[in-house]
Amino acid sequence: AQTVTQSQPEMSVQEAETVTLSCTYDTSENNYYLFWYKQPPSRQMILVIRQEAYKQQNATENRFSVNFQKAAKSFSLKISDSQLGDTAMYFCAFMKQWTGNQFYFGTGTSLTVIP
Amino acid sequence: NAGVTQTPKFRILKIGQSMTLQCAQDMNHNYMYWYRQDPGMGLKLIYYSVGAGITDKGEVPNGYNVSRSTTEDFPLRLELAAPSQTSVYFCASSSAAGNTIYFGEGSWLTVV
Numbered sequence: 001a002q003t004v005t006q007s008q009p010e011m012s013v014q015e016a017e018t019v020t021l022s023c024t025y026d027t028s029e030n031n032y033y034l035f036w037y038k039q040p041p042s043r044q045m046i047l048v049i050r051q052e053a054y055k056q057q058n059a060t061e062n063r064f065s066v067n068f069q070k071a072a073k074s075f076s077l078k079i080s081d082s083q084l085g086d087t088a089m090y091f092c093a094f095m096k097q098w099t100g101n102q103f104y105f106g107t108g109t110s111l112t113v114i115p
Numbered sequence: 116n117a118g119v120t121q122t123p124k125f126r127i128l129k130i131g132q133s134m135t136l137q138c139a140q141d142m143n144h145n146y147m148y149w150y151r152q153d154p155g156m157g158l159k160l161i162y163y164s165v166g167a168g169i170t171d172k173g174e175v176p177n178g179y180n181v182s183r184s185t186t187e188d189f190p191l192r193l194e195l196a197a198p199s200q201t202s203v204y205f206c207a208s209s210s211a212a213g214n215t216i217y218f219g220e221g222s223w224l225t226v227v
Contacts, residue, residue: 105159
């Protein structure tokens with residue numbers, strides 16, 4: 001079975017600063033996908049960034065980037081120039097390739113951006 | 116620009132009552148899912164479907180049923196509601212295995 005671990009239940013960052021959220025996962029698969037999802041107080045789940053395991057290049061989306069270390073099974077999210085609207089719960093998720101049946105989610109990290 | 120639409124957004128049920136959470140997507144996605152999220156926890160998969168007429172159990176299916184008669188709709192049925200089913204329910208869809216999953220806005224269910 002796949003497991004996703006987010007070891008930081010809560011984090012805070014000053015506005016305009018940079019913060020990194022950690023995620024590790026355990027799998028015997030070689031091909032898979034990794035995701036970071038954001039869940040603001042409205043509870044809607046919003047895709048932040050996606051990474052294919054076969055790609056060595058780290059994914060980036062504007063102020064969001066990842067540090068994907070496949071051998072270490074680590075997938076951290078870096079948020080640069082933090083904004084108040086970044087305050088949310090962040091979930092790391094794993095999906096095996098060639099299967100659409102299940103995303104495995106971590107327990108989340110609650111991020112607060114302080115003005 | 117609707118995406119995944121869930122109804123109702125809020126519902127209070129009495130123990131033993133039944134109800135159906137509706138989910139519809141307009142993106143022609145084959146894959147649809149139902150998750151529940153308990154306070155302070157991640158999401159757990161209840162049921163999923165890989166296409167019309169095909170459904171399968173996820174991690175926590177007990178107390179729930181689903182059907183998938185069309186590509187667009189994936190209702191979740193709660194039979195004999197119990198307090199343990201108090202949760203936020205998310206419907207989601209994706210176009211193919213490995214592609215991004217799109218979530219609805221969630222349905223808050225309280226069983227008293």
